[in-house]
Amino acid sequence: MRLLFITDFTEQFAYRFLRGILNYSQSTEQWVVCKMPPAYKRQLGLEEVVSWAKEWRADVVIAQFDPEDDVTLFRKNGIVALAQDYIVKFDSIPNITGDYTLTGTMAADYFLSKGFKNFGFFGYNGVCWSDERCDAFRHRVEKSVGKENFYMYDRQNIDNMWYYDQSVLSDWLQSLPKPIAIMACDDNQGNILLQACEFCGLHVPFDVAIIGVDNDEILCNMSDPTMSTINVDIERGGSDTAAMVDRMVKDPSYLGEDIVLKPLGVIERLSSSVFATNDKEVLAALRFIHANVDSKIQVTDVLKNVPVSRRLLEQRFKNMTGMTIYNYISVMRMERFAQLLISSNDPISDIAARLDEFDTKGISRRFKELKGCTPSEFRKKHLRKLRK
DSSP: OEEEEESOTTSHHHHHHHHHHHHHHTTSOOOEEEEEOHHHHHHHOHHHHHHHHHHHTOSEEEEOOOTTOOTHHHHHTTOEEEEEOSSSOOSSSOEEEEOHHHHHHHHHHHHHHTTOOOEEEEEETTOHHHHHHHHHHHHHHHHHHOGGGEEEEEEEOGGGTTOOOHHHHHHHHHHSOSSEEEEESSHHHHHHHHHHHHHTTOOTTTTEEEEEESOOHHHHHHSSSOOEEEEEOHHHHHHHHHHHHHHHHHOTTOOOOOEEEOEEEEEOOGGGOOOOOSOHHHHHHHHHHHHTTTSOOOHHHHHHTSOSOHHHHHHHHHHHHSSOHHHHHHHHHHHHHHHHHHHOOSOHHHHHHHTTOOOHHHHHHHHHHHHSSOHHHHHHHHHHHHHO
16 A cells, blocks of 8 residues: 655654554555655645656545645545645545544543633634634633633644744733633644743743643653643554555545544643642642752641641642642652653763652652653653654
8 A cells, every 4th residue: 555645744643643554554464655745735736746646656645635725636546535634624535633522622621620710722713623622622611610711812823833923922821810721722832832931931830731632742741841731542543544545445436434533531741730729828839849849859848838737738738639749749750750851861860860869769660650661661762752
């Protein structure tokens, strides 16, 4: 099977999707993949791409098509075509899409469970996957807290994903009531939000809590702070797409159907690991822990900075976070350790020492209990993904 894949290969989505296709091909037949950037399609024009694909003997093309593209040209030339959701969905060919309603609802429920009363959405206007995630997110939060507590920023241009007007975005962020929970339409936009918050002096996650979508692990773990996200079953989508394409190629009468990628759940990292609370003592404890996560602080250090008895603070802290103060400190420090592992080439023992941890075996044991792998295994896995 010969696949022409036209998409943005700077994002992890494409590689996770291809991994799913690879998983399918290992039990059937070998797939050959040609990767083409969308800019090349726009430069040549769709007809030239169709001609090239026919000459290359492509069986299938999967692409980020533009609304004006005549996607039926591929089928007319004996090539199966599928559209990866980009700006609009197509009626004439299958779409690789997502359950955007469930994704937006999942993000809203996550933030609501943390006690937030103010919500924002950061995305693109007139882009199907961003609009549908926004609509679901807004519907759920407005149902819970009212329309006056929802704020949207939709000035980003999908044709230039990596550019943003820093001053305009910063002005918007500073104008919002605090604390506020913001869903970004994807991890790339979430990363932009984190940069903008740093630029205008807003503290993440206390002033602004952020969650993205897609679990681009490199981007999420190398953000500062690390970024929470909604993981999507992209690999399964790749496998299901390959199976459908196989059938479409063998049976030209079968026109296929949309492949819907399902959200798997929230992966919480530091960008949203806080609770919106009016309890000043619990909030003071949370702020102290986050501000001193690089130091080997103890529960007694927290108590010195919060004027309330240990028993009362422990009770209120656990009621709010679901964890004891000790466990919360441990989780935050292991998340910080994980971030340093993949953002530095230093020996693991040196990284541990930066966190006031001089018993490397001890911190490695605690890390494995939380992450399910040793620090060295974690680093190898994520660096391997980065090289891909």
